[in-house]
Amino acid sequence: MSEMQLVNSTDPYILALEGYMLCVYKNEGQNPDMQGYAVRISNFIVNLCLAILIRYSNEDVIESVSVLLLQIYTLLVSAFISLIRKKLSVADAHFAITSTVSPLAIYLLYASVRKILRKRSYLYRRLGHHSNETYVALSLLVLLMWIIMDLLIYFADVFTNKCPRITLVSWFMYRFMAAYTSFIFASVFIVILICMWIMYLLRHFRDIRDEYRRxxxxxxxxxxxxxxxxxxxxxxxxxxxxxxxxxxxHPWMLTFSVVITYVVWGSSLMLYIPDLSKFYYDLVTGLEEDNDLPTLPYQAPDGYDPLGFGQLLAATVAFPPMWQVLNLIWTRRNDIVAWIKSYPISLWNGIVFILTGHRNPWKKVLERRAENGEAGTFYDSVPLTGPGEERKVGQRTDSTFSNDEKIELETSEPTLWRSTTSFDYPTTYSTSTLYDPYNPARS
Structure with missing residues (x-):
């Protein structure tokens, strides 16, 4: 029996799904220039390095975002050109989407949507006023290309291998199975994240209640x-x-969440499997045996060379971002050493807070908020921090605002916000001004 055996194989939706899976899996891993191991590893490393540079580097933000978009458009445009020439398989189309829907690409799309809605965005604040409209347009166009490619995969007959049509139910089932295989390796980390989140939620109940009211x-x-x-x-x-x-x-929770997203994406890229063609051959053989179909002996793809030109070229693409990350580590070595030295104390403070509720790190956040005179929340976060570690947040100066934000600040009139706390609890404070429960000067 195969690992991919499905229950109730007499169900028409299951049969349609199995037929589609057989068609797709027979072509998976057959194109080393598209799905080779070096290509997948290089794609993952480049994306991870770009995420580090965007977060920590002050000079390489624009260049990193440009490289990310170039990487995405190179894969998608090449896939569409091959599709027009009818030289693209369904498996390669699936991989084109999987390899470009990275955590960093999704974050770029999220930041672009916030920019359109005229909300603050950490990424576009780092980019400044450098062609923000161009980055927003390119990000939204990527989303459109993802949707078009996904629709063509399931509802169009434009690929080299003609797979049987599947119903909408079978399509959702295939998506569910693909998501399951991607999340299964991160399931332990996800459980840890959920447990820690619930624990912090209970410990910070009063803090969350006050912040909720504010x-x-x-x-x-x-x-x-x-x-x-x-x-x-x-x-x-x-x-x-x-x-x-x-x-x-607890900034480490955000860092841990980002790590989980990259583990999930790495699982979807099958980074733990060097030879995809052999892996999918075993799956196809198991499915064919379950359905009493004849099986063929395994044959490596024609012209497959693990050290071929395409593989070596893909490997070299990862060197510039890796060099930039190493240079960034050397430049900020003093900060990294200081963080390593302070981590044991931060870890101990976090343990004490979980066990006793003392040494609440949120109080320090409120103190910094009062010192900076901020009534809102920080939209910047600092990964690479331990539980309860302090971080320095400076006030935004005029140079950190983009031109659009400066114009908005200069032309906007002050708004009188009215309290909606009457929904929850009575208050004796004026409803014509904003009441901040964290203001130490309140009476």
């Missing part, structure tokens, strides 16, 4: 149908409050 009071209540606004406003305020308290008080 966020809710910043909203402008509707004149009519306030009961319609109540639930989404309550849910949004609660989610933002716990996110701010936990990730700002």
């Amino acid at each position: 966020h809710k009071m910043k909203a402008q209540p509707w004149k009519h149908f306030r009961w319609v606004q109540w639930f989404p406003l309550t849910f949004k305020s609660f989610m933002i409050a716990q996110w701010d308290v936990i990730t700002k008080g």
